[in-house]
Amino acid sequence: MNVRAVADLSPAERRALFERDAGIEAVRGDVEGIVDRVREEGDVAVREFAEEFDGVAVGNLDITDEAARAHAELEDADDPTLEAIREAADNVRTFHERQRPEDWRESFAGRELGRRFRPIDRAGAYVPGGAAAYPSSALMGVIPAVVAGVDHVSVTTPPADDPNPVTLAAIHEAGADAVYQVGGAQAIAALAYGTETVTTVEKVVGPGNKWVTAAKAAVQGDVEIDFLAGPSEVLVLADDTADPEYVAAELLAQAEHDPDASVVAVTDDADLADAVAEAVEAGVADRERAETVRAALENDASGVLRARSMSEAVLFAEEYAAEHLSIMADDDEALLDRITNAGSVFLGPYSPVAAGDYATGPNHVLPTNGGAKRYGGLSVDTFLRSSTVQRLDRDALDDLSETITTLAEAEGLEAHAESVRKRLE
Numbered sequence: 001m002n003v004r005a006v007a008d009l010s011p012a013e014r015r016a017l018f019e020r021d022a023g024i025e026a027v028r029g030d031v032e033g034i035v036d037r038v039r040e041e042g043d044v045a046v047r048e049f050a051e052e053f054d055g056v057a058v059g060n061l062d063i064t065d066e067a068a069r070a071h072a073e074l075e076d077a078d079d080p081t082l083e084a085i086r087e088a089a090d091n092v093r094t095f096h097e098r099q100r101p102e103d104w105r106e107s108f109a110g111r112e113l114g115r116r117f118r119p120i121d122r123a124g125a126y127v128p129g130g131a132a133a134y135p136s137s138a139l140m141g142v143i144p145a146v147v148a149g150v151d152h153v154s155v156t157t158p159p160a161d162d163p164n165p166v167t168l169a170a171i172h173e174a175g176a177d178a179v180y181q182v183g184g185a186q187a188i189a190a191l192a193y194g195t196e197t198v199t200t201v202e203k204v205v206g207p208g209n210k211w212v213t214a215a216k217a218a219v220q221g222d223v224e225i226d227f228l229a230g231p232s233e234v235l236v237l238a239d240d241t242a243d244p245e246y247v248a249a250e251l252l253a254q255a256e257h258d259p260d261a262s263v264v265a266v267t268d269d270a271d272l273a274d275a276v277a278e279a280v281e282a283g284v285a286d287r288e289r290a291e292t293v294r295a296a297l298e299n300d301a302s303g304v305l306r307a308r309s310m311s312e313a314v315l316f317a318e319e320y321a322a323e324h325l326s327i328m329a330d331d332d333e334a335l336l337d338r339i340t341n342a343g344s345v346f347l348g349p350y351s352p353v354a355a356g357d358y359a360t361g362p363n364h365v366l367p368t369n370g371g372a373k374r375y376g377g378l379s380v381d382t383f384l385r386s387s388t389v390q391r392l393d394r395d396a397l398d399d400l401s402e403t404i405t406t407l408a409e410a411e412g413l414e415a416h417a418e419s420v421r422k423r424l425e
């Protein structure tokens, strides 16, 4: 990786970093074709796409019972992976239970006003599983829905000749009601529009590669979605106290997700920048998934950057609006105070992003492509809708009547004004 100065970035380089789209735009047309076919042809199209993109001749699309069996088998074998899933699930559940909002009512001046929160009925969570298996994403997608009280949670995950038992067990442990072996854009379309086998849902959530993410953008409007959670990203904001090996480890970790992943380090220390670039190079060689890692590192949206000051580095981080922001610096809290745009922030040398990816409890389904400027990650709120409640006594209506009727008349809506006057006659 070569080191570039933030101040010397060309307009095209800045665009690649700040308007990164992880290849999603390029597959939009293909994805629309996939979505349309699933909408029109249902299971037939889903099976054809499974053959074409996953190389699997799918038997039964519904694998809910297989997930329960995989879970029971790991349990019978006292499998340590199931133990890890359970501990992670407990932490995710605990963190999300704190997010459940309380209904409230307040009375004053004869007005009783309030807000109530109710879960949606049916949610669908995509659990990725193309190049790697993602049992952790099953916990992150399903548990918040269960905590919110969603009545029916479906999961789709890519098909395989030998489905990953750990992913299936995690989906079951998380509390999914139905599991379908469908991957990619076709899975998102199946959840959005329904097929003979896959039940339609009210909201589709979850992360995935560029095809999954483009499909969520395509169905948005016909069905609710959480937000776009595409190929992973990390931005490390580091000063001269950071260990270059730790910074490099963060870049390598998120780079192994996808050739379209974006990984960046920005620092005011020129020596650190050089050392990070060197450590990344040394770390790519001979590793598993080296091709994926190399492609992600060479991405136009990745790089090691030198800033003239930590203030310039912070401004860069604000504009970048990373999915994951790791701050390894002496006064990390002071830097954090100046940051508003980030999906999840990891403070200090002992808080690797992997801790949040798997085990601490906060959700790892987070906005990519700068979405952190506009919304936060998956949470219990994602699965709730609110309604407001109001009750007025006669005096309270009388007190407000002038305001109501004046505004109604200003809008030319006489029947609105009349509905108030009638009650006060």
Ligand SMILES: NC(=O)c1ccc[n+]([C@@H]2O[C@H](COP(=O)([O-])OP(=O)(O)OC[C@H]3O[C@@H](n4cnc5c(N)ncnc54)[C@H](O)[C@@H]3O)[C@@H](O)[C@H]2O)c1
Pocket: 053, 054, 127, 128, 129, 130, 131, 132, 137, 158, 159, 182, 183, 184, 185, 186, 207, 208, 209, 210, 211, 212, 228, 229, 230, 231, 232, 257, 258, 261, 323, 364, 365, 366, 367, 368
């Ligand atoms: N942002 C987040 O919160 C977050 C969280 C976890 C994972 N992720 C991301 O999820 C992604 C997982 O990607 P993955 O590929 O391993 O699994 P995936 O399940 O997202 O994608 C696999 C599917 O892609 C489809 N596909 C593959 N090649 C295709 C082609 N040429 N045309 C059409 N469709 C095709 C197939 O249908 C396959 O089932 C990674 O990008 C990872 O970074 C993001």
Ligand SMILES: N[C@H](CO)Cc1c[nH]c[nH+]1
Pocket: 134, 136, 137, 231, 232, 233, 254, 323, 357, 358, 364, 365, 366
């Ligand atoms: N880093 C991913 C979110 O972008 C989540 C994940 C799952 N497994 C490992 N990592």
Ligand SMILES: [Zn+2]
Pocket: 232, 253, 254, 257, 354, 357
């Ligand atoms: Zn990760």
